[in-house]
Amino acid sequence: MSTAYASSATVNERARRAMDAWFSEIAEAKARGKKTVALMVSGAPLELLRAFDLVPIFSEVQALQLAIKKKSLPPILRAEQEGYASDSCAYVKADLGLLFSDAAPVPDAILCNYVGCNVYVKWFEHLAAYTGAPLFVLDVPFARTDVSSSEDIRYVVRQLEEMIVFLEKVSGKKYDPDRLREVLALSARAEEAWSRCKELCKRRPAPFDAYFDAINLMGPANCLRGTEVGAEVLELAAETYAALASERKGPLPEERFRIVVEGPPPYPAYRSFRDLFAKWGAVGVASTYSCVGGLWEFGWRHDPTKDPLVSIAEHVLRENLTNRSLLDRGDRSVRWLREWNADAFVIHSVKSCRLFSAGQGDERERVREAGFPVLMLESDLEDPRYYAEAPIKNRIDAFFESLEQARALSARRGS
């Protein structure tokens, strides 16, 4: 094994250790006199929490960890026993099921950053009802235009000011804008590094899989953003991938197809799902899912030199996938396909996730119009019952067979 490959494993190991340390921090928070706040990944005003030295709990991450370890079904069933519908978001059911079994950390406060997924609001209202923890809802409007208006920014900033009052009560500390600026600077470092990693995937071969490998770094990017360790892990990743790229090494022995992937992975079948693509030499060079915490690959960063609340408002309002229009989503996917020199678009549709899945049919048409072949698959991100390997494998195989055929035909025609 070359040094380059060993380094890639090192990055993942570092990320895993950092995440484990964070999980321990949550578990030990009460004992150490620290307060925990539950919040959502998309459009998270995480920096503000860190400025108050509050420990964040990301319920979605809790849920996906369960699924990856193949432990998501019992809590889902438990939640369904309590009355949660079979077709409602399985993240919610896994998380609340865990709570009903007294196996989930109870947050001291709940912050619902609503940035497009209305299920978030209900989820956290239920969490508040079950735990008695105080709930604050941050309402971030859908982006109706490319550039958010000053009214939109003001609307969010005013809520952030109210949130500060809420967080002062929860933490027992006073708001310190200089501390917040320090945190923003650390976020900016993490964002810069993460963005460099993504940029490197424009190379041939891509040094890592921006869908399947990205989940290792999404933890630090989305949950550890604003901390020193978060910045360090991502900077190590950027260095490592740059080295791999210069040695022209990628995650597979041969990169035969470059794909842009839309939608979260089927976590309960994560490894076998990945193998179905690896068999064809298909590497993710860009993905929508890796951007759920924020869109940093097109240049935007948190800016400590600005009014920090305005910077946070810009992030939650503008630099997200989840509050964009369907047209915007389609255009952005085409941009990824073109700028990252991809061969095809793969959609993993999750019926119980309306936010991601609504509009994927239209997105499919938009991408086809732009001249890219599209594969559409369906299962679930959290519930193992929805993953049927044989039909999924069949579709993946048929799709890449057709791409192979198309290549062979072009070669024969000399085009």
Added chain:
Amino acid sequence: MFARGSCGAGVDVGSTQTKAVVVGPGHTVVGRALVPTGAQIVKAAERAFEEALRAAGLPRSAVGKVCGTGYGRFKVTFGDFQSTEITCHARGAHHVFPATRTVVDMGGQDTKAVRVGPSGEVVDFVMNDKCAAGTGRFLSAAADVTGLTLDQLGPVALGGKEGVRLTSVCAVFVESDIMSYLAQGKAVPDVLAGVHRAIAARTASLVRRVGIESEVTFTGGVARNPAMVRALEQVLGTSINVSEASHFCGALGAALLALERAEAEVGVAPVEVPAAKWDDGTAPSGENGGTA
């Protein structure tokens, strides 16, 4: 007869039936066979292959490459490679009807719509997801309830005048729907006409997602059902190609892919020998021909 390794063979292992086709160097079918799949998939594949060879009157050595297809394609252990039935049905349909640009394949539990290019290559495809509603399974349910065989369903349905409206979202619930109509005194042909229309409607929406481009060719076991062909033509608003051996299209496509690989490896031009011709449904005949 045929030079060693000059033929290609395809074995299509489906959920209910396994089909095998052998094509000769002239790209024509020289033998074919059909056996029930059962639980012993590997044995079924072997048997189908052996019977196809017997029908062709050829030794095993005449076959250069074997391609497995269908859900059980990885169980064609004696095969050289496999290919999905999407690719194979497209090739097979295009071989029989060279102007084919859209293939509708209806099997026991899934339905596929495939858009095909000028060389029989797959351009796009769509399949029913997770649920077998509106697939051949519907017909099995109808057969169960009415006490008819699958082969009788089509001709009886053709006699139906007014097709009744049936649920098309669950192949299990449709049984109670059918029973309810029969209890009301509706004639069996009318009920069956409704069943076919429900399947056609569901299939049509699948096909429209991939785009309907003429000519449309119908493959798979259900294509042998004349009422299904008629219902589909009515709903799609276009005439549809059907071959007598439509359910062999997958194995045929696989055999053609196998032949291509055999030729590529050997690098020899096809040998000119008399071979059975199998085109628009006429049974193969002649010294080297044979039927299942």
